[in-house]
Amino acid sequence: EIVLTQSPATLSLSPGERATLSCRASQSVGSFLAWYQQKPGQAPRLLIYDASNRATGIPARFSGSGSGTDFTLTISSVEPEDFAVYYCQQRSNWPPSITFGQGTRLEIK
Amino acid sequence: QVQLQQSGPGLVKPSQTLSLTCAISGDSVSSNSAAWNWIRQSPSRGLEWLGRTLYRSKWYNDYAVSVKSRITINPDTSKNQFSLQLNSVTPEDTAVYYCARGDIAVAGTGLDYWGQGTLVTVSS
Numbered sequence: 099e100i101v102l103t104q105s106p107a108t109l110s111l112s113p114g115e116r117a118t119l120s121c122r123a124s125q126s127v128g129s130f131l132a133w134y135q136q137k138p139g140q141a142p143r144l145l146i147y148d149a150s151n152r153a154t155g156i157p158a159r160f161s162g163s164g165s166g167t168d169f170t171l172t173i174s175s176v177e178p179e180d181f182a183v184y185y186c187q188q189r190s191n192w193p194p195s196i197t198f199g200q201g202t203r204l205e206i207k
Numbered sequence: 208q209v210q211l212q213q214s215g216p217g218l219v220k221p222s223q224t225l226s227l228t229c230a231i232s233g234d235s236v237s238s239n240s241a242a243w244n245w246i247r248q249s250p251s252r253g254l255e256w257l258g259r260t261l262y263r264s265k266w267y268n269d270y271a272v273s274v275k276s277r278i279t280i281n282p283d284t285s286k287n288q289f290s291l292q293l294n295s296v297t298p299e300d301t302a303v304y305y306c307a308r309g310d311i312a313v314a315g316t317g318l319d320y321w322g323q324g325t326l327v328t329v330s331s
Contacts, residue, residue: 141307144318147315147317148315148316148317151315153314187318195256195272196246196256197256
C-alpha cells in the first residue's frame with residue numbers, strides 16, 4: 099500500500115501570508131494525486147486533482163505542483179476562510195485503491 | 208449539480224452489520240466514467256477508503272484490503288443509489304462514513320462530490 103506523508107502537521111500563518119504544504123508518497127504515484135480542504139463538521143472538499151488541476155469553483159490562489167513522490171499545495175495569500183485541515187490523496191490502478199495522508203492543519207497565527 | 212444523500216442508522220451493536228445507503232441525484236450510478244466510493248473517518252485511522260462500485264459495460268467492485276472480508280458495496284439502478292454493508296462490526300468501526308463520487312472525465316484522480324457524512328457508533 100502506498101503511504102502518503104504530509105508535512106508539516108500544523109502550519110501557523112497570518113492572513114495574507116503564503117502557505118506551502120507538502121505531501122510525499124512512499125513510491126511513485128505519477129500525477130495521480132489530489133488535495134482536499136476539510137472544515138469541522140463538513141465533508142472534504144476537492145481542491146486539486148491530477149496534481150495541478152484546480153477543481154470547479156476553486157479560487158486561483160490555490161495551486162498544486164509535483165509528480166512522482168513529491169507534491170506541494172500552495173495558497174498564494176491565505177484568506178480567513180482558508181484555515182482548515184488539508185489532505186492529500188492518491189489513487190492506484192493496480193490493485194485499485196485510494197489512500198489519504200494524515201493531514202496538515204492550517205491555523206491562524 | 209450532483210448531490211449525494213446518505214441514510215442509515217447511527218448506532219450498530221457489536222458483531223452486527225452496518226448498512227448505509229447513498230442516493231444519487233444529478234448523475235447515474237450506471238455512469239461509464241464515474242466510480243461510487245465509501246470512505247470513513249475516525250481520529251485513530253484518519254480518512255480511510257473502504258471501496259467502490261463502478262460500471263464499465265459490466266459492474267465492478269474494489270475493496271480495501273483492511274475490510275475486504277467484511278464489506279459489500281452494491282449498486283441499485285432502480286433507485287439510482289448504492290449501499291454499504293460492513294459485517295461483524297467492532298467498536299474500531301466507529302467513524303463518520305461518507306459516500307463520494309470519483310469521475311475521471313471531470314475530476315481525474317479526485318473525489319468531487321461527497322455525501323453529508325453519517326456518524327456510526329458501534330456500541331452495545
